Amino acid sequence: MKLRIAYLFTLILFSAASCDQRQENQPKLLALAIDSVMQSLADSAQFNGNVLVSKNNKIIYQKSFGYSNFSTREKLNDSSLFELASVSKQFTAMAIMILKERGLLGYEDDVQKYISELPYKGMTIRHFLTHTSGIPDYMEEFDKGWDPKKIAFNDDMIALFAKKKPPVLFKPGEKWEYSNTAYAMLATIIERTSKKSYSEFLKENIFDPLQLKRTRVYNTRRSSSETIPNYAYGFVYADSLKKLVLPDSLKKFHVVYTLDGIVGDGTVNSTTGDLFLWDQSLYTEKLVKKETLDEAFNPVKLNNGSTHAYGFGWGITKDSVMGKIIHHSGGWPGYITNIRRYIDLKDCIILLSNNEGKGMRTALKEVGKRLKKNQKDFGKSK
Secondary structure: OHHHHHHHHHHHHHHHHHHHHHHHHHHHHHHHHHHHHHHHHHHOOOOOEEEEEEEOOEEEEEEEEOEEEOOOOEEOOOOOEEEOHHHHHHHHHHHHHHHHHOOOOOOOOEHHHOOOOOOOOOOEHHHHHOOOOOOOOHHHHHHOOOOOOOOOEHHHHHHHHHHHOOOOOOOOOOOOOOOHHHHHHHHHHHHHHHOOOHHHHHHHHHHOOOOOOOOEEOOHHHHOOOOOOOEOOOOEEEOOOOEEEOHHHOHHHOHHHHOOEOOOOOOEEEOHHHHHHHHHHOOOOOOOOHHHHHHHOOOEEOOOOOEEOEOOOOEEEEEOOOEEEEEEEEEEOOEEEEEEEEOOOOEEEEEEEOOOOOOHHHHHHHHHHHHHHHHHHHOOOO
């Protein structure tokens, strides 16, 4: 009897130790599973870019696949700088939140208070933050008559709207429709309120305080004489040439030149490592108070009382296993980007690609599935 009890006790201890060991090995096993997905996509030319995955505030996977410049065959590394495209919008929104906390503007302020040239009434800063203003698309307006040999800046966009007065898409707050114009206008509000350029304000109030050493606003080599070392140049596939080329060489991508001076809806450039620091900062009050962030991460309420799953520069999703998910994607000729934050679990996926590979959606889906399976099987990592 005593031997049997001793045997059972030993078995329980062994099982507990085995369970602890499995729990301890989970980050490594999860990283191997993620690497299998990403390596397969890279090997099949579906993904060229950088990846970072964190679990419970700790980086468990960070890797580079492919080239930063397809012409020179320079390789990507962890410090390679990518154009974020619309992932930039969360930084614009944060700048507005900072100015609001300082009492320099209010979410319910009419935008005409800051941009008097605009021919529209009743559009508020909140409408601009949440894509509910109904303001027309500036890219379409530039397509209708802008000199393709000239680079447009935010002031040119505002002057174009003041002159042409394109009709609104809907009454403010009536519905949700994604708007690059709204975020470009928010950049101008930031400049006129702070008396600093958009680039300067973000650097002094977001990038430097968080020590995002590589992150910056960059209107690229087209409207700037500066060339940045270790830059991930965005390439597109040219059917006629059967190879990847810079979008500058293709007429259909003229926007990379003509709209290169517009800031606010894009033009923030960063690395996976800096974006992880950004993710981490959003669990703190380093930039704004918790209640300010909470509002940014909640769905917008429309005039009819319904809601849309978008806050201030972030899409919002809920999952039965992973909890609340705050996310945003970005796209511009040569670039596809994505950041997905599982804020209840403090997990994060960051994907930056500089060749528009078709594997971005697959990568996000498959890496997300592996995080979810890990959460189901083992719960939060120790």
